[in-house]
Amino acid sequence: MSLFGRIFLLNAIVLVVAGAALLLGPVTVSTPVLLTEVLIVGTGVAAVLVANALLIKFGLAPLDRLTRAMRTADLLKPVPRLPARGRGEVAELIRTFNAMLDRLEAERGFSAARALSAQEAERRRVAQELHDEVGQTLTAVLLELKRVADHADDEVRKELHQVQETTRASLDEIRRIARRLRPGVLEELGLTSALKALASESSDRAGLTVRHRIDPDIPPLDPQVELVIYRVAQEALTNTTRHARATRAELHLHVENSAVVLRVRDNGRGIGDSAEGAGISGMRERALLIGAQLQLASPPGGGTEVCLSVPVREPERR
Template structure:
């Protein structure tokens, strides 16, 4: 159109057909060029829109490359800065929430052990004393009551151990995972394990590994319909540094397109607290595979 305006070409009055076609073609070319320029100029906004609709703070680290004109580039920088702030705030709030959750679990486990557990133990002793002085026809019934009370006491102790993994604090991660595998190897489910001796990861990281394993085994026992679970804790080395990997694989029905529930989101939140990488997907040959990659702190070595 600029060429038409500045060129030596003149337009007749009235406009003849040839001149009308030239003007129409020039106008069409101008519109196509403007549309192409707008498309190129607004492409960064399209990327920004897609990122806004798909971003997940439980999968951090995704940032947009700053491109485009000054205004669009500034908008992308502001968006990246907002993501930095949101991820930091979410990590801090999640840390506080999980710390409060662990404290509450510790308190409940302590009360179950110290109060209800001791009360049931006293009941068992009293039942034994009464049974010893009861005529034989009633003694069998009292023994049945004793057995029911003992089963209830065992269940309370099991719940307390799940709420507060004392073996993790006393004997370490490897022993705690062995005990966890043995606990879930019941009711038709077999948990096989291979546990390497790992470097000191710190209390928080070891608790995250234990809780993720516990959540995976609980989900498998309740929902997967699996018969076998393979639990592996292994030392790894990579270009980015040493790490410890927890891998849990079952032969159940798999995820079958089910949305992530509170348990899986809780595992992702715990992983973020220690800078770990959590992946959940289908296992080779069927079932589900969960991998947790925990970096080893600086100063520790994986041999």
């Protein structure tokens, strides 16, 4: 029976019972009204109101749960679907809402995959241009400066050496940016070497010391999974360098409960009540892309911990 039918039926039953009680019972209404009659009628009206309130409360309880789910739904943080409890339109509404969430998550996953693929392709293109165009140009400038300095007098040679150092520092920065845009070490040497290089590179900046622990029994992973793990570690260390005001960080990759787990923890100021920015949203999108779980927390000792758990499929473990 529909929700409308149940409410209408109960109201009809209550009114019929009340009318029968007035017709068949000994209760009468005098003129003027007696206090006893007022109490009896008031009690009856109160009973009708209580019965209606209870029916509406229990009948609409599934809708309250659905309302809370709608308010807290976040496509970047999937949660278990609501059980389709209730009857009639209520259960159908919950099933429709669950189907809508499934469709939205699937569409978002497809869109995120396309966007991230395009992003990686653009990063590779920019890194290639930085390496081939800007890098080679700066290298040529360095060679020309060296040639001119060899034929200049001492005072001019000293100034040219300063220009050489500035140009060499710019070339190193261009190469570092190109490596961050396109981690060639990940494609050539694998995830373990790439994470070690990332930790070493991050330790050279902003006075941050990064220690890494990478278990040797990491199973072979899909290239897309390795890229997601690398990008999450990269973004976590970038956030640590820019925002955490930390002096130490740890990068740990290990196998735990049939999953490859990446943990990046620092001793900074923690995430507090600050809203999640584009970097964290990007990490969540990448995690959803490979069916992984991403958690951010502030451990009891302070700082921030980023944990990425990637389920390992059986073929990969073999």
